[in-house]
Amino acid sequence: MSKIALFGASGAMGRSIAAALGAEGCAYRVVGRNEAALRAAFGHDPLAECVVWNPGDPASVRAAAQGVDTLVYMVGVNYWQFELHPRLMRQTLEGAIAAGVRNVVLIGTVYPYGRPRTANPVREDHPREPHTFKGRMRKAQEDLLMQAHAEGRIRAAVLRLPDFYGxxxxxxxxxxxxxxxxxxxxxxxxxxxxxxxEFVYVPDVGPVVLRLARHPEAYGKIWHLAGSxxxxxxxxxxxxxxxxxxxxxxxxxxxxxxxxxxxxxxxxxxxxxxxxxxxxxLIMDDTALQQLIGPLGKxxxxxxxxxxxxxxxxxxxxxxxxxxxx
Incomplete structure (x- = not known):
C-alpha cells in the first residue's frame, strides 16, 4: 500500500489507525503541530514517520503531504474555536492537492445533521440541517472536501462516528x-x-478506516460507523x-x-x-458501510x-x- 498520512494523529483516533497499520507492518506518517506529543505517541514505532506541520503555512502543508497517497484527516481544534475547521480544511486541501495526494478521508461527526429529522437509527441520507454553530462549521468543512471531489481535484470520503470511549x-x-x-x-x-x-470503542475504528480508505467505491460519499x-x-x-x-x-x-x-x-x-x-x-445506521466493506468488528x-x-x-x-x- 502506498504511504498513508494521519493528519491530527496524536488523538485517540490517530492512535487507533496507527495501531491497525502497525499490525499490518505498514509504514505510515503521523502529522501534528506538537512534536513532543507525536514523539510520545509514536516515537517507539519504527514504522512511524513523525512530521510537524504548521497548517497556516502552505509550504509546511505541502511538505507534510509530500509523497502521500491517502490522507486521513482528524485535525482537532479547541471546542470554543470551531470556526477554524473550514479554514484548516481549505488549507490542508490546497497543500495536499499541490503535493499530489489522491485520497482524503475525513473522520467526521453527527454535528452537521442537527436535530434528528427521522426515526432512529438514521442513514447517510439524513438531511444536513445543523442548527448549531458547531454543526454549521463541521458542515462547511465537509462541503469544502466534497466540492473538491466533485471538481475532480481529489477523491474524498467522510466517515461519521458517534461518541467514543476506550x-x-x-x-x-x-x-x-x-x-x-x-x-x-x-x-x-x-x-x-x-x-x-451509542458509543464506538476506539480500538475498533482503525481497521474500519483502513478498509474504507482502500475501497475504490468509498469515495464521493459519506458513511456511518455506528457504535456497539x-x-x-x-x-x-x-x-x-x-x-x-x-x-x-x-x-x-x-x-x-x-x-x-x-x-x-x-x-x-x-x-x-x-x-x-x-x-x-441521534443513533446511526451503518448498514451501507457493512454492505461496502463487509462485517464490522464491534x-x-x-x-x-x-x-x-x-x-x-x-x-x-x-x-x-x-x-x-x-
Whole structure:
C-alpha cells in the first residue's frame, strides 16, 4: 500500500489507525503541530514517520503531504474555536492537492445533521440541517472536501462516528466514570443519563478506516460507523459499578448546570449548544458501510469498559511506581 498520512494523529483516533497499520507492518506518517506529543505517541514505532506541520503555512502543508497517497484527516481544534475547521480544511486541501495526494478521508461527526429529522437509527441520507454553530462549521468543512471531489481535484470520503470511549481516551463522555471505577473519585456525567445513546470503542475504528480508505467505491460519499448498539449512560454506569465492586459517586450535569459552569469554563460553556444530542439522541445506521466493506468488528460494551478500566488501573500503578522512583 502506498504511504498513508494521519493528519491530527496524536488523538485517540490517530492512535487507533496507527495501531491497525502497525499490525499490518505498514509504514505510515503521523502529522501534528506538537512534536513532543507525536514523539510520545509514536516515537517507539519504527514504522512511524513523525512530521510537524504548521497548517497556516502552505509550504509546511505541502511538505507534510509530500509523497502521500491517502490522507486521513482528524485535525482537532479547541471546542470554543470551531470556526477554524473550514479554514484548516481549505488549507490542508490546497497543500495536499499541490503535493499530489489522491485520497482524503475525513473522520467526521453527527454535528452537521442537527436535530434528528427521522426515526432512529438514521442513514447517510439524513438531511444536513445543523442548527448549531458547531454543526454549521463541521458542515462547511465537509462541503469544502466534497466540492473538491466533485471538481475532480481529489477523491474524498467522510466517515461519521458517534461518541467514543476506550483505554486511555480522555476526550470521552465516559472517561470520568471509567476513572472513578478504576481509581476512585466522582463520575462526572452529562445528563439526563437514561436516554438512548451509542458509543464506538476506539480500538475498533482503525481497521474500519483502513478498509474504507482502500475501497475504490468509498469515495464521493459519506458513511456511518455506528457504535456497539444503542444503550444508555445509566446502563454503562451500572456496568462500571459492577467492575468496581461498589456504587460509584456521581455528579450529573444537565443543561442548567452546564450554563452555570460555563461562566467559568469555556469548554463547559460550549457544551450547552450540543446538549440536544443528550436529550434528542441521534443513533446511526451503518448498514451501507457493512454492505461496502463487509462485517464490522464491534467490541461489546461490557468488554470495552472492562478493558478501559484495566488500562486505567495499570496507568495508575505505573504512575505510582514512577513517583516512587523519582
Amino acid at each position: 483505554p486511555g481516551v480522555e476526550a470521552s463522555m465516559l472517561h470520568s466514570a471509567i476513572q472513578a471505577a478504576a481509581c476512585g473519585g466522582v463520575a462526572q456525567m452529562l445528563g439526563p443519563i437514561d436516554r438512548p445513546h 448498539g444503542a444503550t444508555t449512560q445509566q446502563a454503562l454506569l451500572q456496568e462500571l459499578e459492577r467492575l468496581a465492586g461498589h456504587p460509584l459517586r456521581r455528579r450529573i450535569a444537565g443543561k442548567t448546570l452546564l450554563r452555570i459552569a460555563g461562566l467559568f469554563n469555556p469548554f463547559m460553556r460550549e457544551l450547552v449548544e450540543m446538549h440536544y444530542l443528550i436529550t434528542d439522541p 467490541t461489546p460494551y461490557a468488554q470495552g469498559l472492562r478493558e478501559s478500566v484495566e488500562a486505567a488501573r495499570r496507568a495508575r500503578a505505573a504512575n505510582g511506581l514512577a513517583g516512587e522512583r523519582a
